[in-house]
Amino acid sequence: MDEAVGLLEGELEAERRALADIDTEDAWLAYLRFGRQLFDVPDTPDADGFLFQYGSYSFDGPPTFTLDLTRQFEIVDSHGEHDHYVQVHCELRYGLAPALQALGSFDSWFFHDAGADLDEWAQGLSERAVWTTIRALKPAQIRVYKERV
Template identity: 35%
Template sequence: MRNKVCDAVAVARGLLDATSRLDFPVAALVDLARRFAAIEFDTPDAPDADGYLFQHGEASWFSEPAFVLGLVRQLEVEDSSGEHEAYVQVQFEFRYPLDDDLAGAGRHADWWFPGEGKEFEVWLTEVAQSPIVRHVAGKTPRDFQIWQELV
């Protein structure tokens, strides 16, 4: 049975438990993505209806300068006639105080969708080996959030 897209953020939050290792951010994101990907949602049968985004960069919308490191699962929502209505984006996001090292890491965004030639595990391995790993090593996140938005 496939889960409803509207329940995706609750399902994602349920993946966190006492054994979740949030002290290694990129590894934690990869682990959460792997576990979250194993859960099916009621999305259309289209190649871009269920995909992932790995991203990081400076964020200016917080009260203090911040650097965000996150992974997003994007799920398509259809209206009652089967037409595209929106996307639900479930975000796993680490937020760091901005320092010179993180500011120098720049911005990065990398999407993955099934059927685009690269297996999900290969993409996750690339995420786990991203250069950002060395930039966040030894840094303590200010916050970790799981949230969703409709886009």
């Protein structure tokens, strides 16, 4: 899991373009390739999860429409008990156009151990109205980072 950020960045770089030239579709496909890579996670429910979320936020400046593609790993202590989570984010920020604001906010989780299929989850998300609006948009900023939660 220590290499997760580098692996996600590698998938983004696989598009053979500068990060600043990657559009939403490219980032989504890179995130899904990253999602197919399996990690050594604890044998606990929801130890390896994916979060697709978007909305208009002002975390560290003026409000922007943000699409956050997150992978969450559970970390356990030496006794196998939950200690914390590590989240690897691919955060895409756009301007705050009225069409983006009108999308509101949304989130959806997927967990490898829940018996569902990652590609089916992704297909369902790509059929949402948000894709009509953002699929070909180029984010103003793409940020890849890891945080402990």
